[in-house]
Amino acid sequence: MKLVSINKEDFYAGAEKLYNSYKLYIPVKQEDNSYAFKNSDKIDINNLTFLNTRLSPKSLVFPQTEKMFSYTTDTNSEDCNIIKPINKENLKQAILGIRPCDSASFGIVEKNFDTEEYKDPFWINSYKATTFIGLACDNPDSTCFCTTANSGPFDEKGLDILLITSGDSFIGKILTKKGEEAAKIAGWTTEAPADSVSAIEKQKKEAESKISSSISTDKIKDKDTLELYNASFWEEEAFACINCGTCAYVCPTCWCFDIQDEISDKKGIRMRNWDSCMFPLFTLHGSGHNPRDLKYQRARQRFMHKLKYYQDKYQSGIQCVGCGRCIRLCPVNIDIRRICDIMNS
Amino acid sequence: MQNPYLPYPVRIDEIVTETEDKNLKTFKFVFINPKDEKKFSYKAGQFAELSVAGKGEIPIGIASSPTEKGFVKFTVNKMGLVTTHLHAMKKGDIIGIRGPLGNYYPWETLKGKNIVIVGGGFAFTTLRSSIIYMLEPSNRDKFKDINVVYGARVPGMLLYKDELSAWEKRDDINMHITVDATDDPNWKYNIGFVPTIVGEKLPEGNKDTYAVVCGPPAMIKFTQPVLDKLGYSHDNIIMSLENKMKCGIGMCGRCNIGEKFVCKDGPVFTLSQLNKMPKEY
Numbered sequence: 001m002k003l004v005s006i007n008k009e010d011f012y013a014g015a016e017k018l019y020n021s022y023k024l025y026i027p028v029k030q031e032d033n034s035y036a037f038k039n040s041d042k043i044d045i046n047n048l049t050f051l052n053t054r055l056s057p058k059s060l061v062f063p064q065t066e067k068m069f070s071y072t073t074d075t076n077s078e079d080c081n082i083i084k085p086i087n088k089e090n091l092k093q094a095i096l097g098i099r100p101c102d103s104a105s106f107g108i109v110e111k112n113f114d115t116e117e118y119k120d121p122f123w124i125n126s127y128k129a130t131t132f133i134g135l136a137c138d139n140p141d142s143t144c145f146c147t148t149a150n151s152g153p154f155d156e157k158g159l160d161i162l163l164i165t166s167g168d169s170f171i172g173k174i175l176t177k178k179g180e181e182a183a184k185i186a187g188w189t190t191e192a193p194a195d196s197v198s199a200i201e202k203q204k205k206e207a208e209s210k211i212s213s214s215i216s217t218d219k220i221k222d223k224d225t226l227e228l229y230n231a232s233f234w235e236e237e238a239f240a241c242i243n244c245g246t247c248a249y250v251c252p253t254c255w256c257f258d259i260q261d262e263i264s265d266k267k268g269i270r271m272r273n274w275d276s277c278m279f280p281l282f283t284l285h286g287s288g289h290n291p292r293d294l295k296y297q298r299a300r301q302r303f304m305h306k307l308k309y310y311q312d313k314y315q316s317g318i319q320c321v322g323c324g325r326c327i328r329l330c331p332v333n334i335d336i337r338r339i340c341d342i343m344n345s
Numbered sequence: 346m347q348n349p350y351l352p353y354p355v356r357i358d359e360i361v362t363e364t365e366d367k368n369l370k371t372f373k374f375v376f377i378n379p380k381d382e383k384k385f386s387y388k389a390g391q392f393a394e395l396s397v398a399g400k401g402e403i404p405i406g407i408a409s410s411p412t413e414k415g416f417v418k419f420t421v422n423k424m425g426l427v428t429t430h431l432h433a434m435k436k437g438d439i440i441g442i443r444g445p446l447g448n449y450y451p452w453e454t455l456k457g458k459n460i461v462i463v464g465g466g467f468a469f470t471t472l473r474s475s476i477i478y479m480l481e482p483s484n485r486d487k488f489k490d491i492n493v494v495y496g497a498r499v500p501g502m503l504l505y506k507d508e509l510s511a512w513e514k515r516d517d518i519n520m521h522i523t524v525d526a527t528d529d530p531n532w533k534y535n536i537g538f539v540p541t542i543v544g545e546k547l548p549e550g551n552k553d554t555y556a557v558v559c560g561p562p563a564m565i566k567f568t569q570p571v572l573d574k575l576g577y578s579h580d581n582i583i584m585s586l587e588n589k590m591k592c593g594i595g596m597c598g599r600c601n602i603g604e605k606f607v608c609k610d611g612p613v614f615t616l617s618q619l620n621k622m623p624k625e626y
Binding site: 065068069071072073080081082083085112113115117118119120121125216225226229230255256257258259260261263268272275277282283284286287289291292297301304305308309310312313332 | 347349350351352354377396397398399400401402403424425428438439440441489562587588589591592594595596597598599600601602603604609611621622623624625626
């Protein structure tokens with residue numbers, strides 16, 4: 001691991017160089033004052049105090065809609081009805097300014113897409129082609145609970161470089177080979193002063209102390225699945241839920257998807273689209289039977305998956321990084337921290 | 346990296362209408378690239394995604410047996426978009442198949458055991474695969490007594506009628522075919538619901554006897570107490586489930602029952618396993 005000093009000029013010049021070598025995504029302020037990752041090099045240091053982007057950056061690796069295959073249904077063609085791969089080059093891309101919670105989320109999702117038996121080439125290739133240049137959080141929100149959910153404001157998981165704000169310049173922690181390559185391209189090579197390590201440590205402690213909310217999940221792991229599943233609180237806790245799916249849509253660790261065919265003038269594509277366990281069609285059988293027919297059952301599925309099933313399946317932590325998006329954006333104020341408390345009590 | 350979503354192209358070689366309502370057809374597919382057949386090496390109890398360009402995919406149990414070479418068979422109920430389109434296709438048309446997917450009946454455990462097969466309606470497909478597999482001369486000695494209860498609403502709704510009557514005549518398998526009702530005076534088999542016939546005809550349960558049960562929810566619901574009464578332990582009752590699926594490889598998230606995916610960890614579970622899982626199927 002190497003520490004580099006990046007002053008304001010180096011930072012701007014580096015962003016431009018990265019833009020020329022990678023498909024570069026940076027947080028850009030939108031008309032409604034929210035932030036979104038966009039392909040640009042016009043990064044503004046004054047905007048980097050943003051809390052986080054409204055949508056998670058998962059779409060940069062796992063697009064909301066993605067072509068998988070193509071085919072023709074033209075009976076005059078030799079290849080009629082034969083489903084073929086789309087030759088897609090995975091261009092090197094870099095995400096500059098990703099928050100640590102969001103970069104940690106990819107490791108959680110990876111367990112779903114990269115398994116012993118099956119490998120999802122779309123997700124894996126895209127993930128491998130991405131360099132993550134993170135930005136540590138100095139001012140977390142009241143809805144952030146990353147420190148008790150697999151991450152933290154200075155967490156390095158999934159990152160290739162972590163940038164730490166230091167006045168109007170940065171200290172860069174080069175964490176991986178990919179990070180070294182990106183730093184070299186960006187020209188971020190000035191060694192940081194020796195006292196940077198202790199300064200970062202102090203800054204990290206301060207940031208962590210600002211995380212005012214936490215969750216406990218230790219007891220959930222030991223609880224009986226059926227006992228939790230059949231618990232009486234679900235109907236009441238999910239009563240207000242309108243199954244809008246916002247929580248899943250904005251969540252960096254929600255990966256469920258649908259596969260659909262679309263055809264026009266005998267030329268067709270098979271694509272996958274984000275889907276959500278909040279929607280009744282997600283599980284509706286052809287016969288009309290639906291194992292998760294009621295809305296509280298669907299809300300229960302989402303929380304059970306994140307907080308219980310995931311822990312059991314992978315013998316690991318929960319499927320959440322505490323970014324707080326679902327809490328901030330839920331239209332009926334359902335709070336995963338509260339659900340977690342109830343499940344854990 | 347092999348793309349697990351990419352289907353093998355196959356040609357429809359034969360279509361047999363199985364039932365009098367014409368809603369069930371058996372499709373025989375031949376691989377267009379012969380080496381794909383080897384890659385599609387399967388065991389009885391597995392399923393595959395049938396992939397129709399422009400329409401989508403459906404998960405269907407494999408009805409042919411691994412001992413049958415040169416083709417794969419699937420019996421498809423006309424139900425939604427993909428199956429309706431498939432029913433309208435003709436011999437020679439091309440579709441894709443993706444698989445084999447999921448686990449299979451526990452053939453290692455079943456070795457040297459008495460096997461009881463209980464099937465109802467059109468869920469008999471992977472049970473046909475299993476029967477053909479067990480009756481293969483090189484396999485038959487691996488199993489002790491084989492009993493089969495198979496029921497449909499009426500005689501015209503039974504699948505694989507020629508094979509059923511051929512099995513009837515054999516002395517190394519005890520067939521108990523039944524229908525809920527019939528006004529056919531020549532019907533020579535049983536009349537009665539599957540659970541009733543199970544109670545009347547099947548041997549008592551013991552540690553060396555396994556029941557493989559596959560059928561509509563009502564049949565399963567009423568068969569279980571009968572098997573309990575006969576003394577079958579829940580470890581010895583093997584069931585095959587279905588749920589809405591898309592990816593078939595445990596990734597898209599919709600077919601889960603608790604932490605298990607029906608598509609990847611199933612579709613075959615013992616009743617003991619299911620007892621510990623939410624009833625989300």
